Amino acid sequence: MTPADLSGYVLAAARAVFDERGLDRALLPDSAGVERPRNPEHGDYASTLALQLAKKAGTNPRDLATAIADKLTQQPGIKSVEIAGPGFLNIRLEAAVAGEVARQVVTAGETYGHSTAMSGQNINLEFVSANPTGPVHLGGTRWAAVGDALARLLRAAGAAVTTEYYFNDAGSQIDRFARSLLAAARGEPIPEDGYGGQYISDIAAQIVTAHPDVLSLPDDEAQEVFRTAGVELMFAEIKSSLARFGVTFDVYFNEKDLHERGALAAAVERLRAQGHVYEADGAVWLRTTDFGDDRDRVLVRGTGEMTYFAADCAYYLDKRGRGFDRVVIMLGADHHGYVGRMRAMAACFGDNPDRTLEIRIGQMVNLVRDGAPVRMSKRAGTVVTLEDLVDAIGVDAARYALARYSADSPIDIDLDLWTRATDENPVHYVRYAHARICSVLRNAAELGLTRGEDFDPSLLSHEREGDLLRALAEFPSVVATAAELREPHRVARYLEALAGTFHKFYDTKGLRVLPRSGEPATDVNRARLWLVEASRIVLANGLGLLGVSAPERM
């Protein structure tokens, strides 16, 4: 019996009570939450349904709880229902019913935790989208870890997801990049507003090697060569860094294509047709203040140039035109000022931004070593990059460290901590649990002990086994909630709790999975193999959602 099953039974019991008493079923909620009480004395699961409904039902919570409990105890598999405090329902399950979870997990395998909670939704998820003027910095790296994990979560929850990288290859920052490369190739100092760092010299040198005559060209022609070749090289490097990090995108979208297609002007005309465009001071404006923005925004400058914002409008329109009903964009905290204008822009197109556009803001990331901030990068000067982080602590620790905190919270990543291969390091704690289980399974195989076709779930009756089973049963709802709230860190925290529950189970005296040498294997050993395999599957699936490897040996 899963928590979802139990929730259904609680609701059904309440429904029966309402019918008997002639109360309106419409007063009942769509689902009855059951939760795992911290205090084991409060049962395996608890429901607060009676507390929530008593007033509507015109009675007191304890009376209603008693009536629901009477119905609920008739449900096979429910061992007991107690009424506690003001009207809590404290529910205990039969061991046999609780143990079924192990079978369900093993049967579902890699798909355990998947649901159809979000099926039918077609989501475009854009993240990183770093400019091709430099390596991916730490903020982008956070989104690479969180965004990729979120894509996996949304898919596990049944949504159709397209991940997308907006490749910003037009505009003045590219000019600055090209000028910087040219200057570096000529051995001149970094231009005003230019980019510095070792990578600029490296790329410039590569371009000179490939185009030996480039330095003898006139400035504008030389700069064009550096622009085209530089962007290409830089983007290849970005893609390769992300690939090393385990992140690839379904779509790499070029801003240039929007320009070449005339999509910006088309978007402006569309907005004009909607009646939100006006001209003032020689520029073309979008009246975003109609929809709550602080100030109106320029679409076309007095010079006739399109703004970056106009490209944003065209890009949003393009995504919607490709059939996505929800556009999710992940941005750093330094861009949160865009939220207002982006939402207003969507509204100007006639969309309801509450439904079609979702902008997630992630706070800053800093690296710390020996208690002091790390601000230098060999490759990029004062900007710390994805490569710096991966070089320092590896892909698994980096992804886990970035995904384990709420995106709302600024984080300092302590490189010493995350490098350490000890229990102080959360990612090791979780991965070690997986490796430990794999070791047990290897030993079982050596003993010729297999879990067999079936097992007796009532044999998993030890308190520690019950703890583990309940933790395993929680996983699908953790995944669904994390997807719904766009919060992958919930998966990491869950895994840490699950790993802890497993280690406690494993270290309990007298509770061995395998028989001691010389002793015969029993059905209890076989049942525990099911439990342990189920635990392994959930750890592996959870780590998989975060893009972190689950090693068989450590």
Added chain:
RNA sequence: GCGCCCGUAGCUCAGCGGAUAGAGCAUCUGCCUUCUAAGCAGCUGGCCGCAGGUUCGAAUCCUGCCGGGCGCGCCA
């Protein structure tokens, strides 16, 4: 000045209205005569920033203040 985020144990952080607010780290003490001690058990630690409000019930929701981070261009 306006907007967004944060404020929970000594430190780093969980906790989408429920019972006695949790974990890891740090300090200290135990546990390998059999499945990985990279682990477990125990000890210590709290005006959940402050003040009101909503509620049977608030760390959680609302309002105001205080403190910190970030942002408010015809830049990208």
